[in-house]
Amino acid sequence: MAIERTFSMVKPDGVDRGLIGEVLRRYESNGLKISALRMTRLVPGRTQEFYGMHRGKPFFDELVAFVSSGPVVGMVVEGEDAIRRVRDIMGATNYKQAIPGTIRAEFAREITRNIVHGSDSPESAAREIEFFFGGT
Ligand code: IDP
Ligand code: MG
Numbered sequence: 001m002a003i004e005r006t007f008s009m010v011k012p013d014g015v016d017r018g019l020i021g022e023v024l025r026r027y028e029s030n031g032l033k034i035s036a037l038r039m040t041r042l043v044p045g046r047t048q049e050f051y052g053m054h055r056g057k058p059f060f061d062e063l064v065a066f067v068s069s070g071p072v073v074g075m076v077v078e079g080e081d082a083i084r085r086v087r088d089i090m091g092a093t094n095y096k097q098a099i100p101g102t103i104r105a106e107f108a109r110e111i112t113r114n115i116v117h118g119s120d121s122p123e124s125a126a127r128e129i130e131f132f133f134g135g136t
Helices: 012-016 020-029 044-050 060-067 082-090 103-107 122-133
Strands: 003-010 033-040 072-080 116-118
Touching (some): 003 082, 003 122, 012 020, 012 072, 020 033, 020 103, 033 122, 044 122, 072 082, 072 122, 082 116
Antiparallel strands (some): 003 116, 033 072
């Protein structure tokens, strides 16, 4: 399995609840490397662009309002099979279906406010890393 780079982001609920360190620790203690890190706030137009694949879905407006509501911490995570491993550490989108011990199972209480984002494919990872870190 090749070394991959993926994008992950602590969403505003994770930042607000003091879970930045928790998320970083889980990646690092699993042997993944944080190779870029940036705290910022995404205005709604940027969040709409970031989540463009979900445009038109019933939860889109709520998702955009939530992710634009406060600071986020974006990061590049590197390692063997990093895309799948980050998603395994995060847990399922719906926290009720997430495997116990995952970030979302332990900390999320709503489907939308689920603490973290992680790229779902090599194409998404490349696009999201460029979106967040391109030009910096
Ligand atoms: P993912 O974050 O696990 O990749 P996606 O399907 O890409 O999940 O959805 C993006 C984000 O949109 C989710 O993390 C969650 O915050 C929100 N979301 C997804 N599905 C729903 C839903 O059915 N209701 C409300 N919010 C949702
Ligand atoms: Mg997704």
